[in-house]
Amino acid sequence: MRALTWHGTNDVRVDTHPDPEIINPRDTIIKITSTAICGSDLHLYDGVIPGMKSGDILGHEFMGEVVETGPKSTLKKGQRVVVPFTISCGQCFFCQHQQFSACDNSNPVEKQDASEMLYGHAMSGIFGYSHLTGGYAGGQAEYVRVPFSDVGPIVIPDHLTDDQVLFLSDILPTGWMAADNAEIQPGDTVAVWGAGPVGLFAVQSAVLMGAAQVICIDHHPHRLELAQKFGAKIINFEETHVREALMEMTGGIGPDAVIDAVGMEAHGFTPDNVIDVVKQKIAPGADRGHALRQAILAVRKGGRVSVPGVYGGMLDKWPLGAMMEKGITIKTGQTHVQKYIKDLLRRIEEGEIDTTFLISHHLSLEDAPTGYKNFHDKQNEWTKVVLRPDMAKGA
Amino acid sequence: MEAIESIQMTGENRSAWTVRAPAGQTVTLETETVDVVEGEQIGWRSVEGSQIETSGKVSFTDAPEGRGTVVSAEIGYVPPAGDLGRLVAKLFAAEPNIQARHELKRFKMLMETGEIATGSYYRDQKDNK
Ligand SMILES: NC(=O)c1ccc[n+]([C@@H]2O[C@H](COP(=O)([O-])OP(=O)(O)OC[C@H]3O[C@@H](n4cnc5c(N)ncnc54)[C@H](O)[C@@H]3O)[C@@H](O)[C@H]2O)c1
Ligand SMILES: [Zn+2]
Numbered sequence: 001m002r003a004l005t006w007h008g009t010n011d012v013r014v015d016t017h018p019d020p021e022i023i024n025p026r027d028t029i030i031k032i033t034s035t036a037i038c039g040s041d042l043h044l045y046d047g048v049i050p051g052m053k054s055g056d057i058l059g060h061e062f063m064g065e066v067v068e069t070g071p072k073s074t075l076k077k078g079q080r081v082v083v084p085f086t087i088s089c090g091q092c093f094f095c096q097h098q099q100f101s102a103c104d105n106s107n108p109v110e111k112q113d114a115s116e117m118l119y120g121h122a123m124s125g126i127f128g129y130s131h132l133t134g135g136y137a138g139g140q141a142e143y144v145r146v147p148f149s150d151v152g153p154i155v156i157p158d159h160l161t162d163d164q165v166l167f168l169s170d171i172l173p174t175g176w177m178a179a180d181n182a183e184i185q186p187g188d189t190v191a192v193w194g195a196g197p198v199g200l201f202a203v204q205s206a207v208l209m210g211a212a213q214v215i216c217i218d219h220h221p222h223r224l225e226l227a228q229k230f231g232a233k234i235i236n237f238e239e240t241h242v243r244e245a246l247m248e249m250t251g252g253i254g255p256d257a258v259i260d261a262v263g264m265e266a267h268g269f270t271p272d273n274v275i276d277v278v279k280q281k282i283a284p285g286a287d288r289g290h291a292l293r294q295a296i297l298a299v300r301k302g303g304r305v306s307v308p309g310v311y312g313g314m315l316d317k318w319p320l321g322a323m324m325e326k327g328i329t330i331k332t333g334q335t336h337v338q339k340y341i342k343d344l345l346r347r348i349e350e351g352e353i354d355t356t357f358l359i360s361h362h363l364s365l366e367d368a369p370t371g372y373k374n375f376h377d378k379q380n381e382w383t384k385v386v387l388r389p390d391m392a393k394g395a
Numbered sequence: 396m397e398a399i400e401s402i403q404m405t406g407e408n409r410s411a412w413t414v415r416a417p418a419g420q421t422v423t424l425e426t427e428t429v430d431v432v433e434g435e436q437i438g439w440r441s442v443e444g445s446q447i448e449t450s451g452k453v454s455f456t457d458a459p460e461g462r463g464t465v466v467s468a469e470i471g472y473v474p475p476a477g478d479l480g481r482l483v484a485k486l487f488a489a490e491p492n493i494q495a496r497h498e499l500k501r502f503k504m505l506m507e508t509g510e511i512a513t514g515s516y517y518r519d520q521k522d523n524k
C-alpha cells in the first residue's frame with residue numbers, strides 16, 4: 001500500500017509499504033477514504049516530539065470502510081467508520097472511568113518504558129504518533145490496522161459525507177473537551193489562544209455551551225475571520241496588546257476561563273518565546289510555552305485554564321506563582337475521544353455542529369507532502385487539509 | 396514470556412520448558428508445582444536433571460477498594476557452572492527486573508483485554524521495537 005512516511009525533520013514522502021494484516025482478535029482493517037493532517041502532525045514534521053523513526057507511517061485522523069475483521073471484532077465488512085486517534089481497550093481502570101486516552105493496555109509493553117521514565121506513568125497508544133505511544137502505523141495511508149475495533153470506531157450513517165464526520169476522529173472532540181474542561185458557567189467570558197482547527201472547534205463548542213463572550217487570539221486574519229463567524233470577538237496579537245485588551249473586554253476582571261489551543265510551538269517575538277525557540281532547536285524535549293504563560297497571566301483570579309495544546313517535555317519560566325496566588329485550576333490531556341464521539345455525531349446529524357467550514361483543501365494521498373508543507377508554511381489560507389486516496393495525483 | 400520456546404505438560408503437575416538463550420542456544424528444564432493455595436498462589440521448583448535450578452511463586456491478592464487483583468512474581472535461580480552458566484547468567488542478567496515487569500504487564504493485558512498489544516501492522520514486521 002501507499003502511505004505518508006516520516007523520514008526526518010521536514011521530510012515526509014509517500015512510499016510503498018506492506019499491506020496491514022489482522023494480528024490480534026479484536027483488530028480490523030480499514031480501507032481509508034478520507035484522512036486529515038493535524039496540527040499535532042506538524043510537531044512531528046518539525047521534529048520536536050521524541051521517539052520518531054525514519055519509515056514511520058503518520059496520520060491519526062482517518063475514516064473509511066471495514067474490509068477485514070478479526071474473530072473478536074464487532075464490526076462488519078462494508079461498514080463506514082470513523083476511528084478515534086487514541087487507542088483504548090475499554091476494560092482497564094482508566095477506560096472504565098472514561099479516561100480513554102490514559103488506557104493502560106494499548107501501548108505495547110516494550111514501548112512503555114520511555115514514557116514511564118519521562119512522565120512517571122506510561123502513555124496509551126496513539127495512531128501514527130511516535131514510538132512513545134506505540135509505534136502504531138497511522139492512517140495517512142490506503143489501509144490501516146485498527147486494534148480494539150469493538151471499542152473505538154463509530155459507525156457512520158450513509159447520508160452523512162466524509163467531510164461532515166471525519167473530524168470526530170480528533171479535533172472536534174478535542175475542541176469540545178477543551179471547552180468542557182473550561183467548566184463554562186452562564187455569563188462567562190472564555191478566551192481561546194489559537195484559531196487553528198482545535199481553537200476554532202473550541203470556540204464553536206464554548207458558544208454552544210453557553211459562554212456569554214468568546215474571544216479568539218491569533219495572528220492569521222483569515223483564521224480569525226472563521227472564529228468571528230461563530231460569534232467570537234477577535235484579537236490579533238501582532239496588532240494588539242493581548243492582556244490589556246482582555247482586561248478591557250472583561251471589565252477589568254480577566255477571562256473566567258482560558259484555553260491554550262496553540263501548544264508547544266507558539267509563535268511571537270516576545271523575549272520568553274525567542275529564548276524558547278533557541279532552546280527547542282538545540283534540545284528536543286524543550287517546549288515553547290509563550291501562549292500558555294500569557295493565558296495563565298490573563299485568566300481571572302480563581303479562573304480555569306484548559307490546555308488541549310500538546311506539550312512533550314519540559315518548560316521553564318513557568319508562572320507557578322501566578323497559578324498559586326490566583327488560585328487557578330488547570331485541566332489538560334490528550335482527548336478522551338470515545339467519551340464524546342457519540343454525542344458529537346448526534347449533534348452533527350441534527351445540524352447543530354458543522355465541521356465542513358474548516359476544510360480549505362482536498363488533496364490526493366500522493367500529494368500529502370505538499371499538504372504538510374502548505375499547512376505548515378501558509379497557515380492563514382491552509383486551514384485544514386483532507387487527503388483522499390481515491391483522488392488522482394495533482395487533482 | 397518472550398524467551399520461552401515451548402512448554403509441555405509431562406505429568407499432572409509437571410511441565411518441561413524450552414527457553415531461548417543468547418547465541419541461538421536453548422536451555423531445557425522440568426518443573427513441578429508446589430505450595431499451591433487455591434485462588435491465592437502457585438509455586439514451582441525445578442526437578443533433578445534440569446539445566447537450571449529454579450524456584451519461585453506467583454501470588455494473587457485483592458487490590459485496595461476492589462480495584463482488581465495484584466499479581467506478584469518471585470523468581471529465583473541458581474546458575475549452573477561453566478559455559479551454560481554464563482549463557483544463563485546472560486539470559487537473566489539482561490535487566491531481570493525490567494523483564495519481569497514486562498512479563499507481568501503482558502499478563503495484565505492478556506487478562507483484561509484477551510490480547511497483548513503490538514504496534515506492528517503486519518505479522519512479519521520485526522523492526523518495530
Ligand atoms: N489534546 C489533544 O488531544 C489534541 C488533539 C489535537 C491537537 N492538539 C494540539 O492542539 C494544538 C493546536 O492544533 P491545531 O491543529 O489547531 O494546530 P495549528 O498549528 O493549525 O494551529 C495553531 C494556531 O495557533 C496560533 N498561534 C501560534 N502562536 C500563538 C500565540 N502566541 N498566540 C495565539 N495564537 C498563536 C497559530 O497562528 C495557529 O493558527 C497543537 O498543539 C496540537 O498538537 C491536541
Ligand atoms: Zn489530530
Ligand SMILES: [Zn+2]
Pocket residue numbers: 088089090091092093094095096102103104105106
Ligand atoms: Zn484501557
